[in-house]
Amino acid sequence: MIITGHRGALGTEPENTLRSFRRAVADGCDEIELDLRVTADGELVIMHDATVDRTTSGSGEVAVLSYDEVRSLDAGLGEMVPTWAETVAAIDVRFQTEVKAEAAVRCWRSR
Template identity: 40%
Template sequence: MKIFAHRGASGTGPENTLPSFAEAIRAGAEGIELDVQLTKDNEIVVMHDEQVNRTTNGKGAIKDKTLADMKALNAGSWFDDKYESTKVPTLKEVTDLLVARNYRGIVEIEFKTNVEQYPEIEEKVSNLMTSQDWPFTYWYCSLNVDTLERIHKLEPKARIDLVMGDSEEAPTMALDRSYIKGIHPRIDWALDHDAEVPNYPIDVRPWTVNDEETLAKVMELRVAGVFTDYPEKMLAAKRRN
């Protein structure tokens, strides 16, 4: 059962930024999850939302901004003033950090949106990820099955997981595609399906698990992993359970 840092150590630092990834590495997270988006000038940046409003001091859609526009934003003060110099990272800057720290865990790259929003984002991410050998392992995931089909065609050997939203069809969509090796349901789904999860035919990794009691419950359900905002705390809880 692997502990994945959800958007980095996003409970203790600004999500999807270098400080939160550095903290996840320091804490010993067995996996690190991040979200990718594309700027107007086709640079891959790491941010959860399509808009910059929630996690920076700016406003508007990433697809309407250049990388220079994105780099002018403060991506840390919304979380805590001590992060006022924190910038939105590119995916390359994150992989540089992981290489510099010799990170040997799993990096789960989530495509947030579809090909209409970001033409060829799958190709761009795949080009970077296949450009060299890494100390870490990387996997892909998305809510969007079209994106998963595209990434599977680009990298037939890549490990691919489906993020489950509220659609009741999501488990079937995953099981119908042999290249999908795991599902990422909301924690409530995993707990509501406690009879099914222990024998589920593919990996189940719920999100988001931030307390020891919930972690203990899903460990009993033999999930393959969890996403947490507090990797240090959940790693300690895993050792106790």
């Protein structure tokens, strides 16, 4: 059996944040499920929704906000919206990555 942390420790910590991913691993998850989107300036970020409205202190579409704008938002309990690179560097388990925007595939391939 494989235990997957859906958006990290969803329901316990702010979803799709490093805090949530770390908690899921500490609680025994074998892998983390997360979601990829791309900011207007081409940064891969971890975000389920097309907008930041539900999960952060801001509003607007991820695809039209800059990386700096997305990073300035509170994603819950003082957490920032993490980038793909930060997440891979910080979390040492397997990932299930759901690509939420076609631009994320192009961005991923170009790296």
